[in-house]
Amino acid sequence: GENVEQHPSTLSVQEGDSAVIKCTYSDSASNYFPWYKQELGKRPQLIIDIRSNVGEKKDQRIAVTLNKTAKHFSLHITETQPEDSAVYFCAASRMGGSYIPTFGRGTSLIVHP
Amino acid sequence: KAGVTQTPRYLIKTRGQQVTLSCSPISGHRSVSWYQQTPGQGLQFLFEYFSETQRNKGNFPGRFSGRQFSNSRSEMNVSTLELGDSALYLCASSSVVQGGAEAFFGQGTRLTVV
Numbered sequence: 001g002e003n004v005e006q007h008p009s010t011l012s013v014q015e016g017d018s019a020v021i022k023c024t025y026s027d028s029a030s031n032y033f034p035w036y037k038q039e040l041g042k043r044p045q046l047i048i049d050i051r052s053n054v055g056e057k058k059d060q061r062i063a064v065t066l067n068k069t070a071k072h073f074s075l076h077i078t079e080t081q082p083e084d085s086a087v088y089f090c091a092a093s094r095m096g097g098s099y100i101p102t103f104g105r106g107t108s109l110i111v112h113p
Numbered sequence: 114k115a116g117v118t119q120t121p122r123y124l125i126k127t128r129g130q131q132v133t134l135s136c137s138p139i140s141g142h143r144s145v146s147w148y149q150q151t152p153g154q155g156l157q158f159l160f161e162y163f164s165e166t167q168r169n170k171g172n173f174p175g176r177f178s179g180r181q182f183s184n185s186r187s188e189m190n191v192s193t194l195e196l197g198d199s200a201l202y203l204c205a206s207s208s209v210v211q212g213g214a215e216a217f218f219g220q221g222t223r224l225t226v227v
Contacts, residue, residue: 043218100146100169105155
C-alpha cells in the first residue's frame with residue numbers, strides 16, 4: 001500500500017518568515033495530493049490540493065509543488081502569521097475507484113510573533 | 114448545509130468495556146471514513162463505508178468494527194477497550210464515488226480509557 005513520510009515533525013518560525021513542509025510517497029500510481037490544516041482543538045480542513053497533471057499550485061500565501069519523478073511534494077507558506085500555527089497533514093491518494101488518502105504524521109507549525 | 118457531526122464529543126471508559134461512536138455525514142455524502150488520531154502518529158485509517166458496505170479497511174484489530182446505515186450515518190464500535198485506545202476518533206465524509214474528493218471531517222470524539 002501507499003506510505004507517506006512527512007518532515008519535519010515540528011517547525012518553528014518567526015512571523016513573516018517562510019515555512020516549508022515536505023512529504024514523500026511510495027506509490028507511483030498516486031495522483032492526488034491534498035493538504036489539511038488542523039488548528040488546536042479543531043477538525044482538519046482542506047487548505048489546498050494538487051493533482052499529478054500540474055507541478056505547482058498557488059493560493060495566496062500558500063503553494064504546493066509536486067515532483068512526480070522523485071515522488072515528493074511540498075507545502076510552502078510565505079509571510080507566515082501567528083494564525084498559521086497549526087498541525088499540517090499531507091496525504092496521497094488516487095483519482096478514481098475507491099481509494100482512501102494515506103496521511104503523513106503531521107507537522108506542528110509554530111509561528112512566533 | 115450542516116457539517117459532519119460526531120457524538121459524543123467526549124467519553125471516559127474503563128478497560129474492558131466497549132464503546133460506540135456515531136458520525137452523521139454531510140447530507141448527500143455516501144462515503145464515511147474513520148480515523149484514529151494520537152500524538153505523533155497522525156491520522157491512522159480505520160475503515161471506510163460506502164452505501165452500507167465496508168469498502169476499505171486499515172490495519173486495526175478486530176476489536177474495532179463499524180457499520181453504516183441507509184441514511185449514510187455511521188457508527189464505530191470498539192470492544193474490550195485497552196488503555197492504548199485512548200485517542201481522538203475522527204470521521205470524514207466525502208461526496209463522490211471516486212478518490213480525489215475533499216474529505217470533510219467532524220470535530221471528533223475524544224475517548225479516554227482508564
